[in-house]
Amino acid sequence: MKYDFAAIEQKWQKKWLEEKTFACHTGDTDKKKFYALVEFPYPSGQGLHVGHARPYTAMDVVARKRRMDGYNVLFPMGYDAFGLPTENYAIKNHIHPAKVTHDNILNFRKQLQMLGYSFDWDREVNTTDPSYYKWTQWIFLQLYKHGLAYKTTMPVNWCTSCKCVLANEEVVEGVCERCGAPVIRKEKSQWMLKITEYAQRLIDDLDDLDFIERVKIQQKNWIGRSTGAEVTFKATTGDDIVVYTTRPDTLFGATYMVLSPEHKFLDKWMPLLKNADEVKAYQKLAASKSDLERTELNKEKTGVCLDGVKGINPVNGKEIPIFISDYVLATYGTGAIMAVPAHDDRDWEFAKKFGCEIIEVVSGGEDVQKAAFTAKDETGILVNSDFLNGLTVKDAIPVITKWLEEKGIGHSKVNYKLRDWVFSRQRYWGEPIPMVYCEKCGWQPISEDQLPLLLPDVESYEPTDDGESPLSKMTDWVNTTCPCCGGPAKRETDTMPQWAGSSWYFLRYMDPHNDKTLASKEALDYWSPVDWYNGGMEHTTLHLLYSRFWHKFLYDIGVVPTKEPYQKRTSHGMILGEGGEKMSKSRGNVVNPNDVIEQYGADTMRTYIMFIGDFEKAAAWSDNGVKGCKRFLDRVWNLATEQEHTGDEYSQVNEVAVHRAIKKVSEDIEAMKFNTAIATLMALVNDFYANGASRGDMKALLLMLSPFAPHMCEELWEMAGYGGQVCLQSWPTYDAAKTVTATTQMAVQVGGKVRANIIVPTDSSDEEVVAAALANEKIARMAEGMQLVKSIVVKGRLVNLIFKPQA
Incomplete structure (x- = not known):
């Protein structure tokens, strides 16, 4: 009988759908619950690829086994459907993003069902569905009401083609990852979320989770906790320049300072600078680079020394030069650093290039590698450091920190590389931010009973030349009344980033049709947390971190019952093309x-x-x-x-x-x-x-x-x-x-050659093996007239018999 796979697969896929074979039910108390989760896909026009199939098949295998183990299994699927790729495709092909999304989802669903995945299709979610993004907007309003959402002006990455703000990770070698156009830096008013308020908890709570180690390490490195001190340097202008350093013990070795090209003092000092034109040119050049480019360790160090203003080292009163350089970011720390070139590779390279003084303050400092070692194990001895001389690094840090506090020029400080989350996007295809601006009352949240704030249906969703969202041109939608005073107000025209909808989707799967709340308490109590979440390593530092932050916030306000969303996180490797190259259309090696x-x-x-x-x-x-x-x-x-x-x-x-x-x-x-x-x-x-x-x-x-x-x-x-x-x-x-074999076959050697094979019980003693060998008909004939001198048994393999003629 022929294996007709096409007919067989269609038959069972139809049966599973019609009979809802894989539907699960909240609170099925006869069974233990198991929540298996895969990252939901962005429904692109290219459809499902083998990169999706690997993790989806893996978790389907796990989910199917767990059902057979007797678990009540929640294994859902949905679509992360807002975002720039659909909008760009819509603009290029003159098709509304809603239709593009609808058609792409139909194709994705068909492909997923073709592979026989055991998803509960009654729980499918779509982040562009108003009944879904109503609750995305609701979560934003809670963040705002609890002081975790705010608006500020800040430098951002701006794609000159997409005409929207990009995250640092979306900028590759100075161009937009999506379209390849140049990216520049510009000041823009943005909504921000205070993820930094949760930085320490996001680190600490990893200890209780079953995440693979490389995921934990990547999360901790991205958050970047460090301990040190904030120190105030005076400028010759009288201004206070605050720096953060993890090594306050090396203050006597600080021989120059570096400010970010965007530092707030530069505009104030510009009239005093003899090389103002050079400074402005450098600022313009820095504005064309992404943060990742600027902080690349291996790139050549560049900068401009400010001619007209100097800094003053607070521990010895020495005037030191001030530079601007693009490797210092306005968004990290205070936007200013003290440089100790004897004990930092980057500072040493910069000092050599610009002729700055290098003062050894930890013994062995001119050997940068040795200095790095002594700093690591905290046993290096301080030199050229006045009252710190002779102390180890470990002992000197608390001494200098206390001295700074007594002088009123510094204090201990815990710092994080993690920055607050830029939450605005100047585009059409995203969740409207449910805020209005009133000249009298400032920013005000819309009433929760007005949610969802629907994304208006527009004919033109082209980006605007001034960098504002396409929604800004819709005056009928923009003009509204203030929920506080009832006066005229304008809606926020920025939309949320794609990360918004994916930061809580796992909760909606628990109760996807609830119109009263994002999910019922019963469903949340029963299904929380996700037992096993598999996803790509590329989402470890953004989606995983963002969703943990949102979940912790929802836990704090009593919405969800667990402080962490996912108990277990695993990750998968990529599928490469034949020959080991990455799959791409240009190489012609994409597998459909x-x-x-x-x-x-x-x-x-x-x-x-x-x-x-x-x-x-x-x-x-x-x-x-x-x-x-x-x-x-x-x-x-x-x-x-x-x-x-x-x-x-x-x-x-x-x-x-x-x-x-x-x-x-x-x-x-x-x-x-x-x-x-x-x-x-x-x-x-x-x-x-x-x-x-x-x-x-x-x-x-x-x-x-x-x-x-x-x-x-x-x-x-x-x-x-x-x-x-x-x-x-x-x-x-x-x-x-x-699982252990009851009997085993053993070779019988006589005179160094295998003469026979015997079957014996696996647990036979050496004496029993020898007896069985001698009882073998062939061996018994060979042993006639002979005396057994010695026997050697190799357990489970062979027995060697040594005979000599009888006397």
Whole structure:
């Protein structure tokens, strides 16, 4: 009987949808809950790609096994559908973003269902649906009311083509990651969220989570906690320049200062500077670079010395030069640093280039690498530092900090690299920010009963030349009344960033149709937290951090029952093209899942994508590998349909192999070692071909294979008459005692050559092995007239017998 994968897959996909096989129910108290989550996709016009298929298949395998383990499984899917790519596509092709989104979602849903994923489709969410973004807006209003949302003017990355603000991570080598146009720096009024208020908690609470270590490290590095001191340097103008340093013990070695090109004092000092034109030119150049470019450690150091203003070192009263340089950011620390070139690689390179004084203040300082070591282990000895001389770095830090506090020119300080979240976007396709501005009352939140504030339907969503949102041109929508005084007011025309909708979507899955609240208390109490969340490493420092921040805030105001959203976080490697290169249209090596499914079937696609290699590491696509997995499924089909299987128990000859396979596959799925789980099943199929297989053997095989190749296994399960659907059966259990072979074959050597093989119980003693060897008919003949002098038993492998003629 032919394996008609196309007909089989369509049959079972239709059945699962019609019967709502994978629907779950809140508070199904007979079962333990398990919430499995994958990052929902951006529904682009290109459709689903193999990069989506790897993590989605992996978590589907886990979810299917957990259902068979008896859990009430929530495994949902939705679409992160607001954002710039859709808007850009809409502008280019003159199609409204809403229609683009609608059509893309239809395609994505069809592709996801083609792969047989066990999503609960009744819980599907779409971030552009007003019934969804009503609650995104509601969360923003709570943030505002609790002082965590504010508006300020700040330097931002501005794409000259998209005409919108970009996050630092969206700027690559000075150009927009999306469109490739130049990015400049400009001042803009922006809504901000105070994620920095949660910085320490975002670090501390990682300790209680089952996140893979590289995710924890990346989160901590992004937040960037450091301890040090804020120190006030005087300028010769009389102004106070505050710097933050992690090494106040090196103050006597501070020989120059560096300000960011945007520092607030520069405009004030410009009339005093003899090289004002040079300073202004440098400021313009710095404005064209992203923060990531400016802080690149390996780039050449540039800067301009201010001719007309100097700084004064507070510990010794020495005047020192002040530079501006783009590696100092206005948004980090105070926008000003003290430079100690003897003990910092970057400062040393800068000092050498610009001829600044270098003073050793930690013994061995001219050797920058040695200085770095002594700073790390805090055993370096202070020199050239007045009252600090002779102290170790560790002892000098509290002494100098106390001295600064007594003098009123400094204090201890904990600092973070993490900046507040820029929450405004000057574009159309995003959630409207539910705020209005009144000349009399200032910024005011709209009433919650007016939510959702609908995104108006417009004919033109082109970006404006002045950098304002397209909504700013819609005067009928913009002009409104103040909710405070009732006077004339204007709506905020910026929209939220794409990160907004993805910062809480996992909560909406718990209760997606609730129109009274973002999710009911019952649903939140039952499903929280997400038990297992898998996603890309590229989202570790933004989406993961942002969503943890929002969740902690919602916990603080009593909306959610847990302080963390996700208990476990894993990550996956990329799928590369054949030959190991990144997939791209320009290389012509992009694999379309539709093509693979059409040629080989969804079960082959699923099995291969799990067999391709270590889940956490990048793996190269191989067409031969796909064909190999298709041959494996063909062998399973033929084994089930062309051979006779009798007996509902495990056959004696396969019993050990079956129990071992159950143990191995069970452990490997939980450890995300999917490739070795499939290899185990391949070996089991080989055993069944060699030994034959009972109905019990085949039943165990189908149960274990079903999470990987669900359509074929359902069909074979039905054909065999086992009853019900395989995905709703109990996962097979193993007996540890039966994973050990009861007997073993051993070679018998006489005169250094193998003369026979014997079968003995695995737990036989050496004496019993020797007795069994001597009882062997062939060995017994050889032993006639001989005396056994010595025997050597190599456990489980061989027995060596040494004879001599009888006297």
